[in-house]
Amino acid sequence: MASLFPATICLLLFIIGVAAAAGKVPAVIVFGDSSVDAGNNNQISTVLKSNFRPYGRDFFGGRPTGRFSNGRIPPDFISEDFGLRPIVPAYLDPQYNMSDFAGGVCFASAGTGFDNATSNVLNVIPLWKEVEYYKDYQNKLKAYLGDTKANYIINEALYIISLGTNDFLENYYSLPSTRSKYTVDQFQDFLIGVAETFIKEIYSLGARKMSLTGLPPMGCLPLERTTNYVNGNGDKCMDGYNDVALHFNAKLSDLVKKMNDEMLGIRVVFSNPYDVFMQIIREPSTFGFEVASVACCATGMFEMGYLCDDLNPFTCSDANKYVFWDSFHPTQKTSRIIVDYLMKHSLHEFL
Ligand SMILES: *[C@@H]1O[C@H](CO)[C@@H](O)[C@H](O)[C@H]1NC(C)=O
Numbered sequence: 001m002a003s004l005f006p007a008t009i010c011l012l013l014f015i016i017g018v019a020a021a022a023g024k025v026p027a028v029i030v031f032g033d034s035s036v037d038a039g040n041n042n043q044i045s046t047v048l049k050s051n052f053r054p055y056g057r058d059f060f061g062g063r064p065t066g067r068f069s070n071g072r073i074p075p076d077f078i079s080e081d082f083g084l085r086p087i088v089p090a091y092l093d094p095q096y097n098m099s100d101f102a103g104g105v106c107f108a109s110a111g112t113g114f115d116n117a118t119s120n121v122l123n124v125i126p127l128w129k130e131v132e133y134y135k136d137y138q139n140k141l142k143a144y145l146g147d148t149k150a151n152y153i154i155n156e157a158l159y160i161i162s163l164g165t166n167d168f169l170e171n172y173y174s175l176p177s178t179r180s181k182y183t184v185d186q187f188q189d190f191l192i193g194v195a196e197t198f199i200k201e202i203y204s205l206g207a208r209k210m211s212l213t214g215l216p217p218m219g220c221l222p223l224e225r226t227t228n229y230v231n232g233n234g235d236k237c238m239d240g241y242n243d244v245a246l247h248f249n250a251k252l253s254d255l256v257k258k259m260n261d262e263m264l265g266i267r268v269v270f271s272n273p274y275d276v277f278m279q280i281i282r283e284p285s286t287f288g289f290e291v292a293s294v295a296c297c298a299t300g301m302f303e304m305g306y307l308c309d310d311l312n313p314f315t316c317s318d319a320n321k322y323v324f325w326d327s328f329h330p331t332q333k334t335s336r337i338i339v340d341y342l343m344k345h346s347l348h349e350f351l
């Protein structure tokens with residue numbers, strides 16, 4: 001009998017060992033723009049903020065956090081689906097410390113892009129600086145947990161990379177200086193080059209499991225529909241922008257293949273929200289929505305950030321009826337549906 005006990009312990013340790021080897025994700029680490037920013041912009045001097053009501057009115061405690069949503073954003077749902085906390089906190093948010101960040105951290109900054117010229121437009125955190133913060137995080141994590149535990153988290157974490165829309169809408173199609181330098185195809189190749197350099201850099205720092213996110217149908221954002229309308233083209237989606245998104249997504253998908261072929265031990269997936277997002281916009285009622293062409297906040301046609309404020313009498317009362325929360329960002333409900341889709345089609349690889 002006495003020898004049975006250690007045998008049971010051994011079996012238990014073996015099972016735990018196998019589970020660890022299967023690579024359970026111990027943290028979700030986020031790089032990108034407003035699609036995934038949990039509030040880093042609150043701490044920098046930019047006009048692109050959302051840490052005031054009605055933002056966050058459906059978040060835990062009805063609290064505005066700097067997320068561009070009425071509630072949670074995709075990384076929060078992904079973290080929860082991996083059995084981690086239901087939110088991924090922003091690295092610059094003073095409410096959180098290393099004991100929180102050990103289980104997930106967000107370096108994203110609303111308004112940023114792959115191109116440095118994109119982050120310059122609204123004075124937000126450029127992608128290279130998100131990496132500087134990540135290096136700082138690694139040092140603090142090692143000081144907090146010791147090298148072994150910290151390296152385990154760094155190697156086994158799931159890295160969410162989500163940006164690119166601003167490179168086109170804020171930069172290429174708004175700044176003549178960028179358009180005079182590149183055709184749209186050349187500009188896409190330039191961005192893909194930056195993305196590749198970025199992936200290689202975080203790989204060299206220890207990242208292995210990555211999800212590179214595709215662009216949404218950006219010609220259907222309410223702001224772009226309003227622009228179409230103002231230009232006398234009705235309130236339809238801007239097909240040209242959607243075509244650019246599709247083309248860029250194909251290049252991102254090729255980059256993912258290339259990285260998996262070239263880099264030892266890396267596992268990158270392409271998480272493409274385009275099709276499901278388009279389906280939601282085309283057939284909102286199938287998903288339980290009533291409105292897809294304008295957003296919930298204010299008139300829903302052009303407002304975001306400070307223009308989407310709590311005094312506006314037009315803001316809808318039930319954001320669950322709307323695909324978009326403000327003129328540029330989905331509601332929490334839309335994000336939940338998109339994450340359900342991504343968990344099934346790409347992120348399940350890491351479960
Ligand atoms: C983090 O904050 C919590 C709650 O404020 C505190 O209990 C904990 O000791 C802090 N941990 C570190 C590593 O500073």
Ligand SMILES: *[C@@H]1O[C@H](CO)[C@@H](O)[C@H](O)[C@H]1NC(C)=O
Pocket residue numbers: 115116128194
């Ligand atoms: C962006 O700026 C950083 C810092 O100046 C620089 O190191 C990096 O090479 C720039 N990236 C590109 C693609 O020009």
